[in-house]
Amino acid sequence: MAENEIAASLLYQVTAIAGQVTGRMQEGLERLELTGPTANLLWVLNPGDEPQSLRKLATLLHCDPSNITLLSVQLEERGLAERRPHPRDGRVRTLVLTAEGRKIRQRLLAIVAKRSPFADLDDKEQRLLHSLLAKALAGPQRDSGRPV
Template identity: 40%
Template sequence: MTTPADTQAIAERQLCGLVNGLAQRIAEHVRERAATLGLTASQATALREMSGPMTMRELAERMSCEPSNTTFVVDKLEKQGLVERHPHPTDRRAKHLVLTAEGAALRERLLGLLVVDSPLSGLTPQDQRVLHGLLARAITGS
């Protein structure tokens, strides 16, 4: 006999499997698109997240990784002439990461590639808003 707890556990396992599967498809999509531009997935993720000047810590949070890993990625982007480190306007201990003109242009190309055949492109804009709301609630617990 299946108990309510068993039913709940099965439902959560299935949902976790779907979320994990989607995350894997998105990661593969990013890897494929990044490779066409000569970037690693981590570099592409950093460029995607750099919507304006930000600190290394802010970028690490957006990339969901440790600042030390972000430093490695940014070092590579800096060597490629895509990112520069500028003095932070209010914190002399921090640096602001800023896209160069070349970095901004490459980011725009990347953003265009990421929406083509995206794992989420089969969802309507309304479906995407609903999914966004549900995932945000699941993450925040509210």
């Protein structure tokens, strides 16, 4: 297969996987009473990490900070998260999971693990794919200034 065909095939596969994830997760998200965007925000709020600013969360989720504000309000209304001042800079607002938010996040992760298109891959295959995808996501964009 030529280089361009492989690249196109990879993009097709990633898009197909994304579609599968959306379809497979829908029932589980409905049971948890989450939308895709609120589930994504809940997902990135790792209770073991230092609290992230709302702006940083927007960057992680590739959206406008105003969207994070709206999603934060939705999580707060359900008692799953609280907006708090950053521990080292009180001017910065963070979003932190509540005890109930941590429980729902664990249930979300269990649903993801069970319904993931990657569930049939063994541990070694999952770790390899994780590494390759992380490398692809972290790498510099080639030819980003050139028109297609």
